[in-house]
Amino acid sequence: VDGGSGIYESDFVNATGTPVVGMVGAGQLARMTIEAATPLDVTVRVLAAASDESAALIARHVEVSPSLELDPIAAFAAGCDVVTFDHELVAPEVLRALEERGHVLRPGAAAELYAQDKLYQRRELAAGGFPVPAFRRVESLDDLTDFAAEHGWPVVAKAVRGGYDGRGVWVLSDAGSAAELWSGASGTGTPLLVEQFVPIERELAALVARRPSGEAVVYPVVETVQADGMCRELVVPCAVPAAVTTEASALALRLAEAIDATGIMAVELFLTREGLLVNELALRPHNSGHWTIEGAQTSQFENHLRAVLDWPLGATGLVSPVTVTVNVIGRQGGVEPREVLPRALAVPGVRVHLYGKGYRPGRKLGHVTALGDEVDETRTRAWRAAELLMSGEAR
Amino acid sequence: VDGGSGIYESDFVNATGTPVVGMVGAGQLARMTIEAATPLDVTVRVLAAASDESAALIARHVEVSPSLELDPIAAFAAGCDVVTFDHELVAPEVLRALEERGHVLRPGAAAELYAQDKLYQRRELAAGGFPVPAFRRVESLDDLTDFAAEHGWPVVAKAVRGGYDGRGVWVLSDAGSAAELWSGASGTGTPLLVEQFVPIERELAALVARRPSGEAVVYPVVETVQADGMCRELVVPCAVPAAVTTEASALALRLAEAIDATGIMAVELFLTREGLLVNELALRPHNSGHWTIEGAQTSQFENHLRAVLDWPLGATGLVSPVTVTVNVIGRQGGVEPREVLPRALAVPGVRVHLYGKGYRPGRKLGHVTALGDEVDETRTRAWRAAELLMSGEAR
Numbered sequence: 080v081d082g083g084s085g086i087y088e089s090d091f092v093n094a095t096g097t098p099v100v101g102m103v104g105a106g107q108l109a110r111m112t113i114e115a116a117t118p119l120d121v122t123v124r125v126l127a128a129a130s131d132e133s134a135a136l137i138a139r140h141v142e143v144s145p146s147l148e149l150d151p152i153a154a155f156a157a158g159c160d161v162v163t164f165d166h167e168l169v170a171p172e173v174l175r176a177l178e179e180r181g182h183v184l185r186p187g188a189a190a191e192l193y194a195q196d197k198l199y200q201r202r203e204l205a206a207g208g209f210p211v212p213a214f215r216r217v218e219s220l221d222d223l224t225d226f227a228a229e230h231g232w233p234v235v236a237k238a239v240r241g242g243y244d245g246r247g248v249w250v251l252s253d254a255g256s257a258a259e260l261w262s263g264a265s266g267t268g269t270p271l272l273v274e275q276f277v278p279i280e281r282e283l284a285a286l287v288a289r290r291p292s293g294e295a296v297v298y299p300v301v302e303t304v305q306a307d308g309m310c311r312e313l314v315v316p317c318a319v320p321a322a323v324t325t326e327a328s329a330l331a332l333r334l335a336e337a338i339d340a341t342g343i344m345a346v347e348l349f350l351t352r353e354g355l356l357v358n359e360l361a362l363r364p365h366n367s368g369h370w371t372i373e374g375a376q377t378s379q380f381e382n383h384l385r386a387v388l389d390w391p392l393g394a395t396g397l398v399s400p401v402t403v404t405v406n407v408i409g410r411q412g413g414v415e416p417r418e419v420l421p422r423a424l425a426v427p428g429v430r431v432h433l434y435g436k437g438y439r440p441g442r443k444l445g446h447v448t449a450l451g452d453e454v455d456e457t458r459t460r461a462w463r464a465a466e467l468l469m470s471g472e473a474r
Numbered sequence: 475v476d477g478g479s480g481i482y483e484s485d486f487v488n489a490t491g492t493p494v495v496g497m498v499g500a501g502q503l504a505r506m507t508i509e510a511a512t513p514l515d516v517t518v519r520v521l522a523a524a525s526d527e528s529a530a531l532i533a534r535h536v537e538v539s540p541s542l543e544l545d546p547i548a549a550f551a552a553g554c555d556v557v558t559f560d561h562e563l564v565a566p567e568v569l570r571a572l573e574e575r576g577h578v579l580r581p582g583a584a585a586e587l588y589a590q591d592k593l594y595q596r597r598e599l600a601a602g603g604f605p606v607p608a609f610r611r612v613e614s615l616d617d618l619t620d621f622a623a624e625h626g627w628p629v630v631a632k633a634v635r636g637g638y639d640g641r642g643v644w645v646l647s648d649a650g651s652a653a654e655l656w657s658g659a660s661g662t663g664t665p666l667l668v669e670q671f672v673p674i675e676r677e678l679a680a681l682v683a684r685r686p687s688g689e690a691v692v693y694p695v696v697e698t699v700q701a702d703g704m705c706r707e708l709v710v711p712c713a714v715p716a717a718v719t720t721e722a723s724a725l726a727l728r729l730a731e732a733i734d735a736t737g738i739m740a741v742e743l744f745l746t747r748e749g750l751l752v753n754e755l756a757l758r759p760h761n762s763g764h765w766t767i768e769g770a771q772t773s774q775f776e777n778h779l780r781a782v783l784d785w786p787l788g789a790t791g792l793v794s795p796v797t798v799t800v801n802v803i804g805r806q807g808g809v810e811p812r813e814v815l816p817r818a819l820a821v822p823g824v825r826v827h828l829y830g831k832g833y834r835p836g837r838k839l840g841h842v843t844a845l846g847d848e849v850d851e852t853r854t855r856a857w858r859a860a861e862l863l864m865s866g867e868a869r
Contacts, residue, residue: 377825433515
């Protein structure tokens with residue numbers, strides 16, 4: 080049996096014999112990583128910004144630092160065998176300094192930059208032959224309008240750093256909206272890029288887990304259904320030709336190797352009439368992989384841990400013919416999901432995941448996964464439970 | 475949608491809005507209950523005998539009391555909405571006193587007695603028409619030998635209280651071994667019963683989850699493979715005629731109602747030439763249900779929580795055609811499973827659960843579950859990973 084070259088058997092054994100994975104950030108991704116760590120006897124320590132964050136509420140080992148500067152993270156990293164991330168918010172120069180001090184970051188600073196700096200990512204991917212939409216850096220209002228003159232309105236402006244869940248992305252329909260955005264962005268100093276607006280047939284995501292030693296596995300491609308810039312629903316398998324999923328999987332594996340990703344990497348893809356385009360990259364467990372907890376032979380959270388520890392990766396095959404995951408997102412006038420949980424549990428054959436976060440409109444509060452034999456029936460069940468958790472009422 | 479009558483919506487909401495389940499005992503059953511609690515946003519507090527117990531190592535909320543007397547348990551229960559158990563070690567009179575003080579125990583003291591006092595259980599079950607082996611109370615050596623004269627050697631002597639995993643059970647082959655046991659037992663004052671030795675074709679287990687309001691669900695019947703008094707392997711579905719599994723399921727549901735079980739109840743059954751006999755009862759999550767974590771639509775640990783909180787119970791159907799679970803039990807000259815974990819993870823398509831317990835021969839250290847389409851192939855995979863965890867070597 081191969082695969083004995085991981086962290087347990089070499090340099091990373093702590094006093095109690097269990098490896099310590101430090102996770103910077105304590106959102107729901109860290110929370111679900113902890114859930115996956117316990118059966119593997121892996122200790123996860125989280126660095127939370129506040130003690131009431133999702134993972135901080137349930138973690139056995141929590142440190143709190145509202146600051147993501149070098150010193151608090153280095154102090155945290157000193158107690159960890161390997162450091163990984165729940166978000167992309169640690170500044171690139173801080174990541175590089177941590178590596179210079181000898182801390183083991185997975186993903187490393189160089190790979191993480193692809194998720195942190197959208198302009199860098201676009202340039203490098205384009206140079207590497209990966210399919211991306213036409214783009215350019217925006218240093219003036221003219222850059223926006225010239226780009227639109229070449230590619231046609233609308234165009235998509237993006238913050239180079241820090242956007243997510245629809246924040247930091249603006250669809251500009253004409254010169255007036257471009258001027259309005261520019262006056263705001265130039266005032267705040269937010270660096271921007273602009274991209275072609277691509278008519279999308281579907282949005283897909285391909286998830287890869289990759290070890291430092293190079294072993295990589297890819298999950299079945301998932302269709303993501305978005306609204307208001309947030310992912311609402313995942314359906315596996317996705318209803319596209321096999322040639323498309325094969326291409327998406329190959330692209331994701333090639334990309335993970337090209338950027339030396341370690342841990343989980345999610346590639347969000349646009350399926351257009353002309354083929355696949357890379358939309359976004361994330362180098363961490365990702366919302367598009369929540370279906371894997373029940374729907375895959377190994378969850379993305381377990382494979383993230385195995386990957387960052389350089390352990391053999393788990394199988395990614397489907398457990399059931401169909402898996403549907405629906406996000407529970409706070410509604411205007413909605414309810415606290417935990418207060419109506421028993422109603423959702425009465426829906427047969429659904430798995431509810433609450434993140435322990437207080438209700439707020441637009442906030443991701445949990446998700447529901449259903450397994451089944453047939454897409455429509457499975458979707459109906461998952462949505463029924465999710466709707467109850469969002470509104471308290473059956474749809 | 476029905477099912478809104480649970481604890482969240484009535485009397486059991488704590489300050490943070492999540493219900494608090496107290497678990498007395500901090501072994502692997504409590505550890506896996508905590509794993510199931512997080513996605514439901516349920517807080518589990520454990521009362522550990524020592525801070526290095528399996529669940530105490532990972533729990534966010536731990537109290538330590540080596541004593542299981544009334545005062546420490548009452549103090550613990552005061553911070554819980556409902557109290558449940560990882561073991562049967564709390565004395566019946568302590569349980570009754572806790573209920574008299576108004577603490578909510580699930581299972582209650584009266585039901586728990588069936589798992590704590592084997593003589594009481596045998597008498598009540600026989601009186602209720604449930605199939606049990608012939609038995610009698612042992613108050614003298616003559617009781618043993620008279621019983622054997624009537625039913626034939628060998629006979630099975632059992633401690634009325636406290637036995638588990640083969641401890642507290644003696645197969646007596648003749649009058650000499652009976653005299654030897656009696657001289658020891660009468661000296662220590664251990665109350666005994668004696669039972670007919672029943673030729674067993676197979677051992678089965680039926681798991682029920684039952685709410686205080688009466689809703690109950692039963693899991694597919696599992697075959698348990700025992701050695702040295704400990705369960706080694708679980709196979710679902712079990713290879714017995716449907717009439718047998720139907721009878722076992724009906725028996726378990728009837729029994730749960732008869733004794734007013736709440737939470738998970740496991741009925742260990744002997745399949746004999748004359749039919750099914752009740753072997754043992756446990757009123758808690760049980761080793762025979764570990765397969766449900768991956769293999770059933772809802773795990774026994776989640777359904778235990780839902781049941782003790784009086785929430786709607788989850789579906790118990792199979793996720794895969796075959797599920798096999800193999801226990802990882804410390805071998806003479808064995809290894810620490812955590813030190814060889816990466817080797818086991820290289821076995822494709824297995825789920826490893828380590829309990830965080832240090833290696834000791836005969837100790838349950840973890841389990842491995844494999845899903846598959848066919849029993850032999852699935853067993854082979856599960857055993858390969860379990861063997862690696864027990865010996866460090868492939869079999």
